[in-house]
Amino acid sequence: MNKKNKILSIVFILTISTLIGISTSFDLLHSKNRIILATTTSTYDSGLLDYILPTFEEKSGISVDILSVGTGYALETGRRGDADVLLVHSRTREDEFVSNGYGIHRACIMYNDFIIIGPSNDPASIQGNNVSMAMINLKSAGELGLIKFYSRGDGSGTNSKELSLWDLINHTTNSGIGRWYYETGAGMGNTLIVADENSGYTLIDRGTWLSTKDSVNLILLVEGEEVLLNPYGAILVNPEINLSVKYDLALEFVAFLTSKEGQELIGNYKLNNETLFFPSFGHGNEIYGCSTTDAEIEFWREHNGNYIG
Structure with a gap:
């Protein structure tokens, strides 16, 4: 290979490497703006997530990847740190998940x-x-x-x-x-x-x-x-247990679910003029099988636009 061709080959290699680097940087940036939601098959099969997620993703710039599984598997996924946030419906196991340190700041979201x-x-x-x-x-x-x-x-x-x-x-x-x-x-x-x-x-x-x-x-x-009664709760995976989770992005997602806008979207979702899920964040949701605390409401109020249900 002569000197001219060698220089051109080096330039070509450097150009390709730069393009690959740029592409990788974009992929990493894109990945950083994605969270994994482990949730029940009911929230997915019913069409609810297809209804509410586009609004959140457009406003926040955060993409939500859905892992649609049973609550037991969703909780196990959270224990491993393979999801950033959970939306599940088995209160006893949810409370156990939180008490064992795997999840934090559980919030009542909705019920049917x-x-x-x-x-x-x-x-x-x-x-x-x-x-x-x-x-x-x-x-x-x-x-x-x-x-x-x-x-x-x-x-x-x-x-x-x-x-x-x-x-x-x-x-x-x-x-x-x-x-x-x-x-x-x-x-x-x-x-x-x-x-x-x-x-x-x-x-x-x-x-x-x-x-x-x-x-x-x-x-x-x-x-x-x-x-x-069938209450659903959202739980942030504890970043102190699983360092790889995207806590800040997951927090933004649950803040949206507990906000006035998010709660209204959940309540407005209907099929054949029938409501599939009823919003339940805030005081009074104990009657819907989802007991709450003042501390829970106060924590999310600070992140969801001062909404308390």
Whole structure:
């Protein structure tokens, strides 16, 4: 290679290296403005996140990557520091997550409720019953071979709620071949499909139900009791435990959810003129199954534009 060609080759290499460096810098900058939200399948499957996130992302310049999983897996993801913020619905486990130091500044965000659905001929005769009687009838019908019940069986918030309903009648579930109780090990959408295909019963959150009911033959059978309330909480992953989390960006996201604008967006989201989630940040949300404290409200008031619900 002559001297001229050698110089041109060096210039070319340096130019390419510079371009790669610039590209990498842009990628790093882009990455720095992204957070990972680990959340339940219900917030994703219902379409709520598709409705509220564009407003937040446009205002903040922060992109939100969604990890849609069951609450159990979302909490585990937070423990590992593989998510920056959680939006989940299993209060006992949320409180444990915070008390163990993995999360901080939990905030009540919204609520809906759970319902029990099943085939229109209702062989277990649960329609209109209270929850305890419905669970007794499901167990009796199952043992007689009249029905099948489909559980998510995935450690999700919905799965935890369902197991607590069996506890009301001191029944321990047992899944397996030849039995009437089946664990799908899947999310709510897939569990609904399996239950529908087999004319079975299942527990589902109302948000997912309202967004999918027109695609199945199952009907709503049991609803309306306090024990079926379904509160959602947002939790920041503790940056002192997991140094890699983007605490400041995650804080900005939860501040948006607890703000007047964020709460109104949640309440305004409807399908077929039906509200899927009800905002619950602030005082008074204890009646919706999401107890709060003055300290919690005061902390977020300082970040969300002085909004207290």
